[in-house]
Amino acid sequence: MTPLPAPSAVEPLERQVVRLLGQWRAETAHLSSATRVTGHPAYQELIALGSAALPFLFRDLERTRDGHLAKALGLIPGAHPVSPEERGKVRKVADAWLRWAGENGYQW
Amino acid sequence: MVKEIEVLFPALQGAVYRVTSARTGDYNCIAWAAGDTECWWWPEDPENDAIFWPAEVAQEETLTAFVAVFATMGYAPCGDDAPEDGFEKVALFADGAGTPTHAARQLPNGRWTSKLGFLEDIEHDLRDLSGEA
Numbered sequence: 001m002t003p004l005p006a007p008s009a010v011e012p013l014e015r016q017v018v019r020l021l022g023q024w025r026a027e028t029a030h031l032s033s034a035t036r037v038t039g040h041p042a043y044q045e046l047i048a049l050g051s052a053a054l055p056f057l058f059r060d061l062e063r064t065r066d067g068h069l070a071k072a073l074g075l076i077p078g079a080h081p082v083s084p085e086e087r088g089k090v091r092k093v094a095d096a097w098l099r100w101a102g103e104n105g106y107q108w
Numbered sequence: 109m110v111k112e113i114e115v116l117f118p119a120l121q122g123a124v125y126r127v128t129s130a131r132t133g134d135y136n137c138i139a140w141a142a143g144d145t146e147c148w149w150w151p152e153d154p155e156n157d158a159i160f161w162p163a164e165v166a167q168e169e170t171l172t173a174f175v176a177v178f179a180t181m182g183y184a185p186c187g188d189d190a191p192e193d194g195f196e197k198v199a200l201f202a203d204g205a206g207t208p209t210h211a212a213r214q215l216p217n218g219r220w221t222s223k224l225g226f227l228e229d230i231e232h233d234l235r236d237l238s239g240e241a
Binding site: 082 | 225
């Protein structure tokens with residue numbers, strides 16, 4: 001009998017992003033504090049994934065229009081496409097980031 | 109079966125409360141108490157473009173700063189939570205360290221309305237949200 005290959009210890013990046021987003025949303029759903037929401041370990045892990053995670057974050061952003069991803073997005077590419085008038089308006093923040101992603105050649 | 113909202117806010121179990129909106133992450137309890145359903149109000153993070161805080165108020169996660177936010181809208185500290193004709197009251201909640209966690213706004217019927225994080229708005233009694241969330 002051929003032995004089964006050992007399971008890969010490396011989780012595909014897209015699956016990792018989806019898992020972390022799900023964990024982050026489930027565990028912060030009751031919070032109002034933006035400090036605690038963006039300080040959540042899963043959110044910090046998303047930031048640590050770096051620029052390779054951006055297409056998957058933009059895919060989620062397009063589906064959810066969850067502007068709370070803005071801090072992670074801002075820290076990864078170091079861009080700030082949100083105008084002062086849009087700041088704090090969660091859906092407009094998401095739209096500004098999707099615009100920026102399109103203009104900068106990201107595909108998702 | 110206990111509803112998710114009651115798992116996250118255990119003091120709601122057995123309480124008389126009513127869900128009054130759909131879930132949304134567009135605004136939080138501070139915004140809702142201030143009458144805003146477009147922004148997420150929270151101080152102290154210049155790297156987070158998804159939050160709003162009035163420019164004239166200190167960027168601090170303190171009760172003093174949160175009281176100051178509502179002062180910009182004409183609110184003033186009061187002695188109790190009893191409804192009073194001609195006044196709208198807002199209650200601020202904080203954790204054991206004094207860090208603000210929540211705000212609720214009083215309705216004309218004397219009950220309170222709260223936005224629960226990314227969840228729904230509810231109508232409730234003031235102490236239904238006390239304790240750990």
